[in-house]
Amino acid sequence: MQKRIIKKTGDEISALGFGAMRLPTKNGRADEKRATEQIRYAIDHGVNYIDTAIAYMNEPLVGRALGEGYREKVKIATKLPPWNVNKAEDMENIFKVQLENFNTHYFDYYMLHGLNHPSWEKMLKLEALEFLDKLKTSGKIINAGFSFHGDKELFKEIVDAYDWDFCMIQYNYLDEENQAGTEGLEYAAEKGLGIIIMEPFRGGNLTKNIPSEVEDIWNQAEIKRTPAEWALRWILNHPEVTCVLSGMNEEEHIEENLRIAEESLPNSLKSEELELVEKVRDKYRDLMKIGCTGCQYCMPCPAGVDIARCFEFYDSTHIFGNKRQNQLQYALGLGVFHEGAYASKCIKCGKCEKHCPQDLPIMDLLEDVSGDMEGILTKVVPPLFKFYLAINGMIMGRKANKINKGDK
Numbered sequence: 001m002q003k004r005i006i007k008k009t010g011d012e013i014s015a016l017g018f019g020a021m022r023l024p025t026k027n028g029r030a031d032e033k034r035a036t037e038q039i040r041y042a043i044d045h046g047v048n049y050i051d052t053a054i055a056y057m058n059e060p061l062v063g064r065a066l067g068e069g070y071r072e073k074v075k076i077a078t079k080l081p082p083w084n085v086n087k088a089e090d091m092e093n094i095f096k097v098q099l100e101n102f103n104t105h106y107f108d109y110y111m112l113h114g115l116n117h118p119s120w121e122k123m124l125k126l127e128a129l130e131f132l133d134k135l136k137t138s139g140k141i142i143n144a145g146f147s148f149h150g151d152k153e154l155f156k157e158i159v160d161a162y163d164w165d166f167c168m169i170q171y172n173y174l175d176e177e178n179q180a181g182t183e184g185l186e187y188a189a190e191k192g193l194g195i196i197i198m199e200p201f202r203g204g205n206l207t208k209n210i211p212s213e214v215e216d217i218w219n220q221a222e223i224k225r226t227p228a229e230w231a232l233r234w235i236l237n238h239p240e241v242t243c244v245l246s247g248m249n250e251e252e253h254i255e256e257n258l259r260i261a262e263e264s265l266p267n268s269l270k271s272e273e274l275e276l277v278e279k280v281r282d283k284y285r286d287l288m289k290i291g292c293t294g295c296q297y298c299m300p301c302p303a304g305v306d307i308a309r310c311f312e313f314y315d316s317t318h319i320f321g322n323k324r325q326n327q328l329q330y331a332l333g334l335g336v337f338h339e340g341a342y343a344s345k346c347i348k349c350g351k352c353e354k355h356c357p358q359d360l361p362i363m364d365l366l367e368d369v370s371g372d373m374e375g376i377l378t379k380v381v382p383p384l385f386k387f388y389l390a391i392n393g394m395i396m397g398r399k400a401n402k403i404n405k406g407d408k
């Protein structure tokens with residue numbers, strides 16, 4: 001397996017990481033036997049980085065899969081969920097439960113999960129950076145980082161705010177301008193940070209329901225590859241990228257991804273291959289209803305609307321067609337993790353339109369987004385999720401109490 005070195009730390013990471021967000025299921029539950037076999041197979045074939053989170057609700061399962069000597073062969077990456085943290089001691093308690101989940105005494109990579117404006121402010125207020133310092137000094141974590149879903153400016157602000165070892169960003173050939181984007185990737189790389197890539201297939205959209213116009217372009221390639229292979233090769237072509245995470249829950253995908261990661265060296269794509277990917281990206285952009293580039297010049301919005309992400313969800317729905325899934329992600333991404341940054345929050349102040357280089361009629365378009373993406377899910381998902389958080393918080397509090405009693 002190809003390994004890439006993090007400049008700042010010298011740590012060697014496999015170019016392919018195992019993303020444990022979507023493990024295989026059976027009868028509606030995680031299929032532990034199959035997931036364990038898959039995780040161990042990937043590790044046996046050179047994967048040395050496994051990423052999970054409390055929010056994926058599978059830390060204990062992944063912890064068990066790393067029994068029988070697998071823990072020592074792999075670097076565990078997991079995350080502190082800001083939405084579960086309301087006071088400083090919550091961080092201590094969550095961390096203790098996480099160590100117990102993995103039956104380990106340290107994490108190799110530990111992140112503040114999914115930072116955006118509200119969660120970053122909350123983490124600063126609760127002194128999460130000091131908490132990370134403490135964990136590092138005591139050897140309970142080796143590397144401190146953050147995963148990110150905000151805008152470019154915030155990304156740079158966060159990179160500059162702490163002595164991070166690594167970060168995790170959403171990146172693929174359709175998201176060069178979105179979120180941290182290429183600018184953020186290069187910025188973090190200049191500082192020597194390890195860069196872990198999530199969502200290489202944009203939630204699966206780049207590999208399923210491929211529009212015929214896009215398929216026609218892929219068919220022009222001299223070497224025939226699946227859309228998934230093109231997407232992974234394009235990411236790993238960037239020397240700045242340390243590791244790409246793929247949520248692999250089919251054995252054949254693991255096999256395919258292992259091969260691709262072995263072959264996809266930095267700068268290995270030929271110019272005509274890069275041009276082909278550009279053509280595909282341009283075609284997707286043509287197919288977008290709104291055509292927002294995600295440049296974020298229109299933000300911040302005084303009413304808290306995440307304009308670029310509203311358009312991203314809307315366009316995804318109209319290109320890829322999976323409306324229900326996109327509506328759910330809209331409700332989760334904007335309603336839960338971004339404190340209700342929905343399109344319908346627009347108060348029509350007009351500030352954003354003055355800054356849009358594409359001259360988009362943002363206020364009218366947000367009305368379309370709200371009509372199409374909002375409804376029962378945006379009403380129901382945030383309170384349900386809050387309820388889940390409250391229960392989860394209680395369970396973790398009890399577990400932490402038990403651990404604390406055991407410590408004494």
Ligand code: SF4
Pocket residue numbers: 300301302303304305307345346347348349350351352353362363366
């Ligand atoms: S017009 Fe709407 S979206 Fe634009 S800045 Fe004002 S409130 Fe925000």
Ligand code: SF4
Pocket residue numbers: 291292293294295296297298299307308311355356357358359360362
């Ligand atoms: S709406 Fe315009 S300014 Fe805002 S992100 Fe999209 S293209 Fe950029």
